[in-house]
Amino acid sequence: MASSLTVPSTKRAQVCLTVKCYFCRNFVAAKWKCLNCKIIMCEKCKVAEHAKNLNALKHNIVDIKEDGDIHGIPCDKHGDKLCYSYCRNCEEIICKECLVNSHLEHSKADIQTIYNEKLQYFRKQFSPEVHPKAFSFIFGYFNRLDVSEKAMDITLKLKNIIGTNLSFICPILRTTNSLWISCWKDQSLNELGIGPEITNLRTYSDKKVYDMTMSNDGELLTFVADSCLYHLIDHLNIVHDFSPLFAKAVHATSSDIIVSTQDKKGAFPITEHSRRQIVILELDGKTVLNIIEFNEKNTPLFSLPNRITTNLKGDILIIDTLSMSDLGKIICLDKVKGNVKWSYRGYPNVNDARGDTSFSPFDFAVTPVGNIVVADTINSALHFLSEAGIILKCFLTLSMDIKMPCSLDIDRDEMLWIGSNGYEGQSGNAKIQVLKYSGC
Numbered sequence: 178m179a180s181s182l183t184v185p186s187t188k189r190a191q192v193c194l195t196v197k198c199y200f201c202r203n204f205v206a207a208k209w210k211c212l213n214c215k216i217i218m219c220e221k222c223k224v225a226e227h228a229k230n231l232n233a234l235k236h237n238i239v240d241i242k243e244d245g246d247i248h249g250i251p252c253d254k255h256g257d258k259l260c261y262s263y264c265r266n267c268e269e270i271i272c273k274e275c276l277v278n279s280h281l282e283h284s285k286a287d288i289q290t291i292y293n294e295k296l297q298y299f300r301k302q303f304s305p306e307v308h309p310k311a312f313s314f315i316f317g318y319f320n321r322l323d324v325s326e327k328a329m330d331i332t333l334k335l336k337n338i339i340g341t342n343l344s345f346i347c348p349i350l351r352t353t354n355s356l357w358i359s360c361w362k363d364q365s366l367n368e369l370g371i372g373p374e375i376t377n378l379r380t381y382s383d384k385k386v387y388d389m390t391m392s393n394d395g396e397l398l399t400f401v402a403d404s405c406l407y408h409l410i411d412h413l414n415i416v417h418d419f420s421p422l423f424a425k426a427v428h429a430t431s432s433d434i435i436v437s438t439q440d441k442k443g444a445f446p447i448t449e450h451s452r453r454q455i456v457i458l459e460l461d462g463k464t465v466l467n468i469i470e471f472n473e474k475n476t477p478l479f480s481l482p483n484r485i486t487t488n489l490k491g492d493i494l495i496i497d498t499l500s501m502s503d504l505g506k507i508i509c510l511d512k513v514k515g516n517v518k519w520s521y522r523g524y525p526n527v528n529d530a531r532g533d534t535s536f537s538p539f540d541f542a543v544t545p546v547g548n549i550v551v552a553d554t555i556n557s558a559l560h561f562l563s564e565a566g567i568i569l570k571c572f573l574t575l576s577m578d579i580k581m582p583c584s585l586d587i588d589r590d591e592m593l594w595i596g597s598n599g600y601e602g603q604s605g606n607a608k609i610q611v612l613k614y615s616g617c
Contacts, residue, residue, distance in 0.1 A: 199214075200226040258272035263286045264285055345607045350389050359389065360607070388425065398462070419456070432460070444501070453480065488547055494507060504535045528556065548569065558574060559582065579597050
């Protein structure tokens with residue numbers, strides 16, 4: 178069975194007080210705050226580190242639960258700085274160094290104002306028992322990582338392993354009677370027959386496929402490393418040309434087709450001339466219904482939208498890649514208004530935003546009841562989120578011999594199909610793992 182990290186649940190949603198200790202930089206059950214130094218610290222560092230200060234005995238140290246001041250929260254990126262403002266664009270609290278480096282043109286707000294808004298919202302939305310000092314929850318550190326809407330016993334059971342001759346499998350698409358897999362590195366697109374035996378139905382060579390989805394009328398819609406959206410019957414036919422932009426991701430619903438695009442100047446660095454769009458098309462793929470690119474302050478909403486799907490409410494879910502190292506986040510976007518409803522940046526028991534285990538989402542899928550499964554590829558992990566973006570459970574998949582899951586799909590039988598990466602030194606050995614999940 179896969180190793181799992183469960184978020185504790187109670188009958189009523191509760192939030193435990195977890196912030197980063199100023200000294201050890203670990204997410205801990207913070208206990209103390211020094212009103213003189215304006216820092217938060219754990220029990221261990223209060224004795225081992227703060228006591229080294231020559232004037233420590235004269236400092237006023239209080240139990241954080243008794244402190245009414247929300248200021249003095251250490252910056253997640255610059256540990257020696259304190260947060261003083263909130264960035265509405267990025268949905269995070271920032272220090273002055275963050276402001277200069279990344280947020281000068283963004284919309285900011287006073288921390289106290291946002292704190293009051295969020296605390297009131299979370300108490301109404303989840304539970305009046307949300308602790309007023311649960312800063313990691315209220316301000317979105319790793320996005321509401323401490324709360325679960327209800328107790329959920331999520332399990333995974335490996336049912337089948339299918340070998341391939343591909344370097345990795347991304348994307349993957351399960352249809353009623355077959356399975357489509359691709360590898361842009363190998364420039365191969367394959368349709369497999371699923372039955373008592375796995376058969377190869379069709380192979381298309383020299384096809385650098387980045388994403389694919391199934392349209393309402395059963396046609397495969399895909400991108401092949403250019404500006405066009407194609408549908409595949411016997412050969413590729415152009416549905417829509419997004420020139421001069423480059424097509425990245427596609428998802429078809431019962432009412433429209435959603436596409437992400439970017440400029441052709443390269444993914445990073447992002448400049449004032451970079452273009453990142455979500456384009457909503459009619460079902461015929463020709464008529465543009467809406468383009469989402471900027472917020473109400475005319476600031477870009479996305480860094481690099483690499484995957485798209487929708488939840489049961491019709492909101493757009495986006496994997497937004499933030500850097501060349503594949504650091505990323507999940508965004509939930511209101512399809513009509515284009516507003517960001519929530520974002521998810523990882524689970525601290527697995528992901529270190531500043532280290533080698535940063536959250537690296539490559540693909541996701543939505544279960545029939547609306548929960549979200551995310552492939553955290555570099556960390557070989559699967560994150561299970563609620564429809565509200567709340568972490569429910571995280572599985573480490575190496576124990577199931579699933580290395581670097583990079584593509585996901587869910588079929589009508591509630592089986593999770595995973596396309597993974599091949600092992601180093603063994604070319605052409607990527608596998609498809611089929612898992613039965615329950616509890617979500």
